[in-house]
Amino acid sequence: MNNLIDLALLYGQLSLLAFGGGNTVLPEMQRQVVEHGWMTAAEFAALFALAQAAPGPNMLVSALVGLRVAGLPGAIIATLGMITPSSVLTMLCLHAWDRFRDAPWRKIVQAGIVPVTAGLFLAAALLIAQAADRSIPLALLTVAFAGLSFATKLHPLWLLAAGAGLGVIGAV
């Protein structure tokens, strides 16, 4: 029960802090699940990878964390925690948006948040890669795939499949 409350509090908070989309809260998610003693950073990186390999929005790692911590109820509570606060906020703002959409302060706030989002995204990338890359070949694979997906329009699923395949045959 305590775990369910902790999951709801954690994801409810992350939902309202996720400026620039779900990936910006990955470092905080990782920090808190490790601090709670729910899993190691490496296990979190594995769950993140699993969520990337599933269809749908990229917030599904919350369901996997919840599942690991408290079974099916945990998965549902964590996901509801992640989607409810931001969805309610969006619905509350929908009518007002017509008024403040073109307001100068709206554009200033949005422009001001962009570099913060960039910093959070870079931190997420570094922390996830640190947790995932337990060996030099794995780190090389990360760097190579980052370059490949940056330079080409290759579908992410192909890269994920290739990574898993290289892992199975023991190449990395």
Next chain:
Amino acid sequence: MAAPEPTPPPSVAAIFAGFFSVGIIGFGGVLPITRRMIVEQRKWMSGKDFTDILGLCQFLPGGNVINLAAAVGQRFRGIPGALAGLAGLMCAPMAIVIILGLLYSHFQDEPAVRRAFAGLAAAASGLIITMALKIAVPIRRDLPAVAVAVLTFAAIAWLRLPLLTTMAIMAPLGIAIAWRRAR
């Protein structure tokens, strides 16, 4: 060009079905698929209206497509519509990821599964590096913005400060810089 025939607003069931189709096929980037479904296939709204409502969803915190499902559903059918959009978007991916999670926890100690996941996790972190670079590269010549990004990065990745603390300091700083520039 003649204005297109106005289409009646989608029913609650149609909102569920539309976002269900997005959830089930959306791999690695659901937004373009959502746009195609709403604007081109089902013609619920014009491209301009879509961009407009997306602007709100990107301005506010939370997953962009999740906010979009709530906002689009609400616009057409109020709270039942929003619930239908969210449920449609999330139910299939939730079921799939939970099945994957159960399979993973069952087989995670098999050596082949361990190796596959090591490779999968390394590949997934490559993808998130790419996403980060795509956001960071456009601001690289803007020195104050770079300073804000670097400070945020250091607070989170190096000092491991809580996100709430970091946002409480860095968001006002970023906005103050943008405000000075706008004057």
